[in-house]
Structure formats: structure tokens, C-alpha cells
Amino acid sequence: xxxxxxxxxxxxxxxxxxxxxxxxxxxxxxxxxxxxxxxxxxxxxxxxxxxxxxxxxxxxxxxxxxxxxxxxxxxxxxxxxxxxxxxxxxxxxxxxxxxxxxxxxxxxxxxxxxxxxxxxxxxxxxxxxxxxxxxxxxxxxxxxxxxxxxxxxxxxxxxxxxxxxxxxxxxxxxxxxxxxxxxxxxxxxxxxxxxxxxxxxxxxxxxxxxxxxxxxxxxxxxxxxxxxxxxxxxxxxxxxxxxxxxxxxxxxxxxxxxxxxxxxxxxxxxxxxxxxxxxxxxxxxxxxxxxxxxxxxxxxxxxxxxxxxxxxxxxxxxxxxxxxxxxxxxxxxxxxxxxxxxxxxxxxxxx
Numbered sequence: 001x002x003x004x005x006x007x008x009x010x011x012x013x014x015x016x017x018x019x020x021x022x023x024x025x026x027x028x029x030x031x032x033x034x035x036x037x038x039x040x041x042x043x044x045x046x047x048x049x050x051x052x053x054x055x056x057x058x059x060x061x062x063x064x065x066x067x068x069x070x071x072x073x074x075x076x077x078x079x080x081x082x083x084x085x086x087x088x089x090x091x092x093x094x095x096x097x098x099x100x101x102x103x104x105x106x107x108x109x110x111x112x113x114x115x116x117x118x119x120x121x122x123x124x125x126x127x128x129x130x131x132x133x134x135x136x137x138x139x140x141x142x143x144x145x146x147x148x149x150x151x152x153x154x155x156x157x158x159x160x161x162x163x164x165x166x167x168x169x170x171x172x173x174x175x176x177x178x179x180x181x182x183x184x185x186x187x188x189x190x191x192x193x194x195x196x197x198x199x200x201x202x203x204x205x206x207x208x209x210x211x212x213x214x215x216x217x218x219x220x221x222x223x224x225x226x227x228x229x230x231x232x233x234x235x236x237x238x239x240x241x242x243x244x245x246x247x248x249x250x251x252x253x254x255x256x257x258x259x260x261x262x263x264x265x266x267x268x269x270x271x272x273x274x275x276x277x278x279x280x281x282x283x284x285x286x287x288x289x290x291x292x293x294x295x296x297x298x299x300x301x302x303x304x305x306x307x308x309x310x311x312x313x314x315x316x317x318x319x320x321x322x323x324x325x326x327x328x329x330x331x332x333x334x335x336x337x338x339x340x341x342x343x344x345x346x347x348x349x350x351x
Contacts, residue, residue, distance in 0.1 A: 002046065005030035015119035016126040017154050029070040032117070034128045038157045041150070043130050044070055044082075045115045048108050049148050051084035056157040056344045061271060063182035063295035074110075076103040080293075084150075084342070088177035089165055089328075090142050093306035094209045101309055105176065107146060110134045118149075126154040135168075143168040144328070158272075158343025167328040175328040176309065178284065178302035181273055181342055185289060185296040186265045187237040193261035193299065194252040195283065202229035205246040205307070212243040221245075232287070235263075235296070242290035248305045251275075251283040259283070261299040273342045275301040 004012060009023040012032075021033045031052065032043045039056035043049060052070055054061040065081030073079050085108045087093075091101035112132040119128050129151040137143045145166040152159055167173040195201050204226045208214060214222075217240040225231045225245065232245060251259040257278055263271040277283070284306050286297030303326050305311055326332075 002030060005032075009033070013117055013119055013128070015128060016121075018119065018126060018128045018152070020117055020119075020128055025069040027069050027071050029072050031070075032130060034130070034152050036152060036154050036156065038155070041083075041152055041159055043150060045130055045132065046112050047072065047079075048082075048086060048110055049112055049115075049130065049132055049134075049150070050082040050086075050108070051150060051159065052082045054083045054159070054343070057269075059344060061183055061344055063184055064293065065295070066292050074102075076108050079109055083182055084159075084161065085180040085182075086146070086148060086163065086177075087180050088303075089136070089144060089146060089175055090173065091309035092176045092178045092302070093304070093308045093311070096308040096310040098310045104178070104180070106136050107134070108180075110136065110146070124153045124156075127151050137168075142173055144173060156343070161342070163333070165328055165332045167330055167332075172327040174309075174325040175332055176303050176325060177280070178300050178306060179275075179280070180286075180300055181297060183263060183271050183296045183298050185235050185287070185294055186263060187235060188266040189235040189296075190264045191233045191235070191261070191285075191298070192264055192270075193249075193283075194254060194259045195249045196252075197228075197230040197233075199226075199229065201250040203248045204229070205248070208243065214243065215240060218242060232285075235287075235289075239289055241287050244286060244288040246306065247285040249283040249285060249299070251277050251299070253277045259299075263296060263298055269344065271298065271344045273299045273301075275299065277301075 005022045005024045007024055009021045011019060012022045013020040019035045023031050025031055029044060030046050032045045034041050041051055042053040044052050062083040067081035071079040087104035088107050092105045095101055112134045115132040117130055129149050131149040134146045147164045149162045150159055221240050253259050257276050258274050259277050260272060260274045280301035280303060282302040282304055284300040284302050286300060288295050
């Protein structure tokens, strides 16, 4: 209940070594902290069910931003500092010239009324999870319910995220979704994944949103990545990635259908994202390294390129031919029972 979230942090649940505490930021936004022995996640249960902050194994994983705390808003860029943001579900990405949807759609800061904290055990042991339901209804357009679940296991240094979207319309709904996962980049870090370093499997966005004014050094860096996609894999301190570098990649699945991406730190520990390309077949990478934002979207699993609804209906590289957006006849599930994980590991990574 919202009234449980006051200015003082209060324990609301304990379960076999896991602790959940409720509090409210000075901005008025409610926060829920779930902790285990290896770290904690901080979520916004009533605002987008964002994962605002993550700390594991003594290291904060969350991007550096202009926001010290979340802001109560529906506008995407007015509250941009979270670790994990749901984007979609009828549109996502930067709106094109013919699009009328907000940046990254309706979900990032959507209000949730029906919120539940779950404690239990599964094959991996004890866990706590946050879930909720958010209904988005616009007459003559769409009517759907978003139900995400974020789960933290007792001994984990990662989180599992599942989502279910239920289409309440009597006709199929075009569906767009992107999981916006924002790590803190490591100077000297290396990006390792299942994507080939060629222009077929890595496509570099060469247009910028109109509110960005790129520098000559940025344009030179981007052109170098276009010429040699492997150029972006080493995170060199001072690299002019401002405003942003956006890549759309084709990730290959390996054992049991999983694809993986890692940010390997100089100390040979790593941050990672694991996902299934048969569920979300676009792997987007987003990097910005400016004075005000420092972020690595290591891989953002998605249903389409992150360039708005209009572009999502066109095949990659086409400007005229209509493509396909996945349809949601009744239910669409991502990760349910086969959870995608994101987190960090202190196990040594081979160079």
C-alpha cells in the first residue's frame, strides 16, 4: 500500500535472509529496497516498476546521470537515471518524423496501482520478487495490461526479469518492447558478446535525434566505428561518445537458446546480460560518455530497432517498404519460466 512508504525506511518483509524495506524519496516517489547477502536492488513500485539502482559485490552497477533521486513524472527524459526501464508497448525508441508517440512509449514511468511483494522458494532457493499490474487504455487505439516481475534470489548477484502483456482489445495489437538496461561503464573495460564484428551483424545509427548537436570529434569516432565495428568494444577513458552511440546487433544464441553480453572490467570481473533472441530478436547497444551522463546499455533486448513506431514497421535499411511489428493477439510473455538475468560476477573472466 502507498501509505507504507514514508520518509523513514521501514522493514516490510523478511524471508530466510532476504529483507525488503519501504521508503519515500524527498521527491515523493516511493522506493522499495530488496537486499540479500551480496547486494541490493532499489525499485520504484508505483512508477514504471523501474529498477532505479543496483549494487552487487560492493559495486554500484547503475549509470551516472543528472538525477540524484527519481522524479514523479511521465516524461522519459525528466526522470532518466534508472538501471532498468521497461519501454513500449505500442511504440518505443526515438519518434520519427511521422510518429506521435512519446520517447520510448507509455511504459517507462507508467503508474501502477496493483503492486505485490512476493516471498517464496523455487529451484534456485529462497527469493523475493516485486510485481504489479499497469493498464494502458486509449479509445480507438489500444487497451492492454503490463505485468512485470523482478526477482532476487538469496545467493544471487543478478536479477531475473519476466514480463507479461495482456491485450484486452478484441483485435490484435501491434507490440513494441525494449528492456533499457543502463550499466556504469568501466574505463578500460571490454565488451564481449555473441555478435560478429561486421556491418551485417552490427548496424551503427548515423542519424541523431534533433535535440542533439554532435561535435566533430564525436562524428569522427562514430565514422571509425562504422568502418570497423570492433572499434567500440574497448571503453577508453575520454572517448568522445557524446551524445550517444547506438548499435543494432544480431546476437547468436548458444546453449539452451541463450545469448550473453559482458562488460569485462580491468580486474577481470564482469557485468552481464543474458537473454533469448527467440523472444526478443534485436540486440541494441547504447553508450554515452559525457560530463553529465556516463552509461552503457550493454545490450537492450528489443522487438525492433529503437527508432520509433514508423521505422519499426520497415525492414532494416528500408525507407519505403512496410515491415512487420509483432502482434499480440491475447498474451505475450518474455522470460516467464526462463528468466533473463542481468547483474555482475566476481568470477575471473578469461582474456
